Amino acid sequence: MAHENQNKPFLTTRSLTPENQETPIEFLRSELIPSKYFFRRNHFLYPKLVTQNFILPITGKVINPFTFYYQHLLNMTPTTITGLLECAGNKRSKFEPKVFGEQWEEGAISQGQWRGVALRDLLAITGLLDTAKEVLFEGYDYGTHEGTEKNVRYARSLPIEKALHLDTIIAYEYNGRPLTYKHGFPLRLFVPGWYGMASVKWLKKITVIDYHFKGPFQANDYVYYPKDNSPSFPVTTVNVNSIIQNPLDLAILTTGNHTIEGLAWSGEGIITKVEISFDGQNWVDTLLTKRHEENYTWSQWHFHWNATEGEHTILCRATDSKGRSQPTEPMWNKKGYGYNAISKARVKVK
Amino acid sequence: MAHENQNKPFLTTRSLTPENQETPIEFLRSELIPSKYFFRRNHFLYPKLVTQNFILPITGKVINPFTFYYQHLLNMTPTTITGLLECAGNKRSKFEPKVFGEQWEEGAISQGQWRGVALRDLLAITGLLDTAKEVLFEGYDYGTHEGTEKNVRYARSLPIEKALHLDTIIAYEYNGRPLTYKHGFPLRLFVPGWYGMASVKWLKKITVIDYHFKGPFQANDYVYYPKDNSPSFPVTTVNVNSIIQNPLDLAILTTGNHTIEGLAWSGEGIITKVEISFDGQNWVDTLLTKRHEENYTWSQWHFHWNATEGEHTILCRATDSKGRSQPTEPMWNKKGYGYNAISKARVKVK
Numbered sequence: 115m116a117h118e119n120q121n122k123p124f125l126t127t128r129s130l131t132p133e134n135q136e137t138p139i140e141f142l143r144s145e146l147i148p149s150k151y152f153f154r155r156n157h158f159l160y161p162k163l164v165t166q167n168f169i170l171p172i173t174g175k176v177i178n179p180f181t182f183y184y185q186h187l188l189n190m191t192p193t194t195i196t197g198l199l200e201c202a203g204n205k206r207s208k209f210e211p212k213v214f215g216e217q218w219e220e221g222a223i224s225q226g227q228w229r230g231v232a233l234r235d236l237l238a239i240t241g242l243l244d245t246a247k248e249v250l251f252e253g254y255d256y257g258t259h260e261g262t263e264k265n266v267r268y269a270r271s272l273p274i275e276k277a278l279h280l281d282t283i284i285a286y287e288y289n290g291r292p293l294t295y296k297h298g299f300p301l302r303l304f305v306p307g308w309y310g311m312a313s314v315k316w317l318k319k320i321t322v323i324d325y326h327f328k329g330p331f332q333a334n335d336y337v338y339y340p341k342d343n344s345p346s347f348p349v350t351t352v353n354v355n356s357i358i359q360n361p362l363d364l365a366i367l368t369t370g371n372h373t374i375e376g377l378a379w380s381g382e383g384i385i386t387k388v389e390i391s392f393d394g395q396n397w398v399d400t401l402l403t404k405r406h407e408e409n410y411t412w413s414q415w416h417f418h419w420n421a422t423e424g425e426h427t428i429l430c431r432a433t434d435s436k437g438r439s440q441p442t443e444p445m446w447n448k449k450g451y452g453y454n455a456i457s458k459a460r461v462k463v464k
Numbered sequence: 465m466a467h468e469n470q471n472k473p474f475l476t477t478r479s480l481t482p483e484n485q486e487t488p489i490e491f492l493r494s495e496l497i498p499s500k501y502f503f504r505r506n507h508f509l510y511p512k513l514v515t516q517n518f519i520l521p522i523t524g525k526v527i528n529p530f531t532f533y534y535q536h537l538l539n540m541t542p543t544t545i546t547g548l549l550e551c552a553g554n555k556r557s558k559f560e561p562k563v564f565g566e567q568w569e570e571g572a573i574s575q576g577q578w579r580g581v582a583l584r585d586l587l588a589i590t591g592l593l594d595t596a597k598e599v600l601f602e603g604y605d606y607g608t609h610e611g612t613e614k615n616v617r618y619a620r621s622l623p624i625e626k627a628l629h630l631d632t633i634i635a636y637e638y639n640g641r642p643l644t645y646k647h648g649f650p651l652r653l654f655v656p657g658w659y660g661m662a663s664v665k666w667l668k669k670i671t672v673i674d675y676h677f678k679g680p681f682q683a684n685d686y687v688y689y690p691k692d693n694s695p696s697f698p699v700t701t702v703n704v705n706s707i708i709q710n711p712l713d714l715a716i717l718t719t720g721n722h723t724i725e726g727l728a729w730s731g732e733g734i735i736t737k738v739e740i741s742f743d744g745q746n747w748v749d750t751l752l753t754k755r756h757e758e759n760y761t762w763s764q765w766h767f768h769w770n771a772t773e774g775e776h777t778i779l780c781r782a783t784d785s786k787g788r789s790q791p792t793e794p795m796w797n798k799k800g801y802g803y804n805a806i807s808k809a810r811v812k813v814k
Contacts, residue, residue: 214812217712
């Protein structure tokens with residue numbers, strides 16, 4: 115389009131109580147998604163902000179239990195990470211047969227610059243007992259879970275190794291500003307490389323535990339239950355994945371030159387290749403215009419296409435440095451997590 | 465939900481150049497949709513506002529060609545109509561096989577209070593020659609149409625009888641305020657009962673013609689081309705239709721009491737019945753809480769349901785006073801207009 119586009123996209127609303135809204139990712143070319151366009155994914159209503167939110171106790175299997183104040187964290191050496199967060203249910207609407215739950219299209223993903231304190235720095239202060247096995251994070255958000263009478267708090271654990279990873283941070287800033295309340299202000303966990311459910315918002319407390327945590331958001335939700343009743347396993351690392359931002363699926367185009375473009379990402383390693391195909395047989399490399407050395411951001415890719423009249427199906431397949439590629443068929447699972455089949459856009463050219 | 469919902473929905477973005485965004489209709493219970501939530505459907509970029517926009521010439525097969533000024537219209541006896549506008553492509557995304565074009569879900573519909581001057585009052589001033597057959601409306605918006613080199617203006621005609629209908633108005637207000645620019649300021653046509661393509665925005669001129677207009681938005685687009693190559697016919701009157709606003713499709717619910725609710729509308733007559741079914745065989749009436757005598761607004765309906773564990777498909781079928789009911793299967797057509805098959809929401813109760 116020759117004209118400067120002045121129209122603004124909006125978040126796409128999936129539900130309001132609790133609030134679940136998608137990033138209009140097809141329309142965003144920015145590397146740092148503004149907070150107002152960051153997808154919102156909540157299990158419960160927003161918690162009420164109280165002064166207690168500015169205190170973060172770390173207890174349990176530690177040598178010295180300690181209560182950190184917000185100010186302590188601001189004064190410590192910061193860690194800054196540009197990285198994406200993707201909801202494990204992103205693209206759920208694409209599964210066939212359909213899966214119940216929030217019908218996310220492709221926009222339950224966003225990316226920006228997180229700043230905070232490495233969790234390992236905090237755990238260095240408290241120390242760990244030898245029995246420490248996992249670190250449990252509880253948020254201030256709570257409510258009933260799938261028809262149960264009792265209120266539960268949003269809570270998730272990390273294995274001790276992931277908790278001690280250099281890049282697992284207690285974040286207090288996003289894109290150079292304090293976190294917005296809808297995204298966890300004052301303090302949230304940011305676990306790069308893992309699906310978003312791990313990055314607990316509105317942190318209330320951290321407990322080092324000597325057992326395997328089995329809360330509802332860990333042992334019930336965020337578990338892959340395969341179709342064939344083969345063993346279930348937890349949702350952790352972000353799958354290699356991509357989206358086609360242009361053209362949009364089922365668009366009508368004119369013949370001639372078009373730029374096919376999109377994003378590709380992976381929770382492990384970096385994106386090494388993004389290919390497209392018009393027949394599912396012959397694949398050609400696209401140009402990776404932003405090939406980040408950092409592991410945690412998406413890569414932008416594009417391909418110049420001289421479109422001829424007719425109907426075309428554009429397929430896109432990303433590969434990461436761990437050798438993982440998007441599969442032809444998604445791994446269907448009962449709760450609809452981790453969809454990452456080859457991306458597709460059907461277009462009619464006339 | 466017991467809590468007051470403070471979260472706000474947004475328009476759902478389909479494209480930005482031109483701007484096409486849906487009303488988040490599932491989340492709105494208002495009878496008058498605020499302008500900011502009114503769906504935006506454009507064929508071209510927004511036109512530039514110039515002083516000429518405040519002048520409306522009526523020429524052609526009239527006795528006295530006349531140029532109306534905006535102020536003339538404001539001074540004439542107003543007609544106020546509460547009515548809906550639905551895009552002919554609303555629900556296009558539901559067609560199978562898929563149809564190319566904007567993939568509207570259920571929100572290319574909005575409703576509010578329009579105020580303006582009856583077109584017949586203007587035509588009473590200009591008079592009509594006996595040869596007058598149609599009235600042609602041209603908007604200020606223009607651009608290329610599906611690969612053609614030449615710019616075309618958005619233009620549509622109405623048969624003389626529809627143009628002279630008491631409720632066909634040149635609107636200058638929406639919900640008590642001047643039209644917003646994105647919705648046709650200063651003057652637009654409002655043709656109640658017809659799909660939205662008839663209600664030309666940013667009116668530039670009106671011409672009474674003695675032939676059948678065949679512009680691209682009349683003879684090419686907005687035409688039903690049936691699957692079986694039976695004769696095509698123009699898109700005009702809004703089909704009888706409905707949506708289920710609650711529960712949402714593929715939602716997970718808890719057992720117990722739920723209110724199934726939604727909207728139903730028709731371009732002819734009034735909604736006389738909205739039924740729901742859980743098996744497609746047995747249908748029960750819902751309660752029509754807002755049964756308007758006016759022809760042009762949607763009706764709200766609801767049904768109290770005691771949900772039992774398991775998966776359920778809720779079907780909803782509206783009937784109007786002309787005896788039209790939503791069909792089991794949509795009338796598939798090549799350009800994807802007028803989808804109005806029985807509404808459906810699949811839910812899992814646990």
